Amino acid sequence: MYRILVINPGSSSTKIAVFEDERKVCEDRIYHDLGKLKNFKRVMDQEPLRRNAIERFLENNNYRIEDFDAIAARGGILEPVPGGTYVVDDHMLDYLLNHSPVDHVSNLAAVIGYRLGRPHGIPCFVVDPVSVDEMCDEARFSGIPEIERKSYSHALNIKAVARKVAEEMGRSFEEVNMVVAHLGSGISVSALKNGRMIDVNNANDEGPFSVERTGELPVGDVVKTAYSGTYSAEDLKREFTRSGGLISYLGTGDLKKAMNMMESSDKARLIVEAMAYQIAKEIGGMCAVLGKKPDAIVITGGMAQERRFVDMIVDCVGRFGKVKVIPGDMEMEALALGVLRVLRGEEEARYFQRVMR
Known part of the structure; x- marks a missing residue:
């Protein structure tokens, strides 16, 4: 022992x-x-x-x-x-x-x-x-030589839930192909091919907006904001990674509260649905780079505990493969x-x- x-x-x-x-x-x-x-x-x-x-x-x-x-x-x-x-x-x-x-x-x-x-x-x-x-070589290109895409993600939980699902399927982790979406204060969506994370969005800078992060932003508007004189570099980064997403739109970083706000607010409903829409879009993109139908699409993390929200995502991506939901984390x-x-x-x-x- x-x-x-x-x-x-x-x-x-x-x-x-x-x-x-x-x-x-x-x-x-x-x-x-x-x-x-x-x-x-x-x-x-x-x-x-x-x-x-x-x-x-x-x-x-x-x-x-x-x-x-x-x-x-x-x-x-x-x-x-x-x-x-x-x-x-x-x-x-x-x-x-x-x-x-x-x-x-x-x-x-x-x-x-x-x-x-x-x-x-x-x-x-x-x-x-x-x-x-x-990441595979193709995933590293940003569009300009001076900037390379970086892999910073919720790798610990992504790999843990992928192992768990592979075991439930009676298969080796190293032979399965999956898309895993970790939905927390930041969001990581990864394509796993034969157990390797061949692509993943940088949870700080890329992908869908989350409860507190902006995710990807229009470059032109970011440059305009950065040079407006309103923010320092440090303040702007904090704005994007700690005060964005649901917090900036609805004043709360609590998905449960945002879901409750939907009952009486069309604005809240649209914003929550937009977050689910962006997550589904990221999952769809990762399904594409696998080059084959995934053995499973796994949705995990704290936000996966809100079943109504998960259902919004599943409605969009269920056609791509079998969806498995593992709420919370296994860190x-x-x-x-x-x-x-x-x-x-x-x-x-x-x-x-x-x-x-």
Whole structure:
């Protein structure tokens, strides 16, 4: 039996779980004081606060770090890497601390896990980080040589639900062809061919608008806004990624509230239907690049819990293939299972420095 500690920090909370093999033994979500978090200049400066919270969780549940065989941490913004389970070492730590292109909360997990485990000889791993890049060559072209499309997505949950669906179909993950749409605060829609994410929209910059992100925007209008003098570059980016989508149209980032607003507001109905329309359009495009009918179209993420909204999407894409809905996410389980495959010798661990470009 292998015991694994799972660490998954979010913007205002940290999710922690203990797994014994595939079984989740205990779990908690620790919410952090937003006032305290705002006092940190960089997200990485929150590391001691979050590590202390994890240590309290372990103490309250009568665990010591020495009780674990491994630590599974959410993967951060690394250089582009293939999917898999990666050993957290000094090289990865240095990159996350000093070179990551985005000051993102996901960068914290590996640093926390490494610093918890190293004094006791407990290995730390990350699984399918945000920067998983398996895109085919054709998918990288943006239209001008100076800009290449980048693969930043909800790879962890996308691959986890694809594995689950493949298993339910009685088939190997490496032989199935699927389109997976992760619908969260950001939206990632990916085409998986033989288990590889051959194309995916960048969840920050591309694809459908979501509850708080604009998705793709008309280039001409973006340039006009950028040079209007109204916004700084930082403010404009925040406007596109934190204050766009449903928030900008309806004043709420809660899909359930937006769905309720539809009952008395034609405007709200049109906007929610427009978001479903754009998601369906992205799914249709990913079906096209597979070159064949997908074995399944999978809809997952937090927004997938709103069945009425999912039905709007299914009405558009159901003709392309069988649709499977897996509400919420499997991130904690996916992290544990990725590490478990390595511990059992079913999968070889990867090293970040060996795949850097």
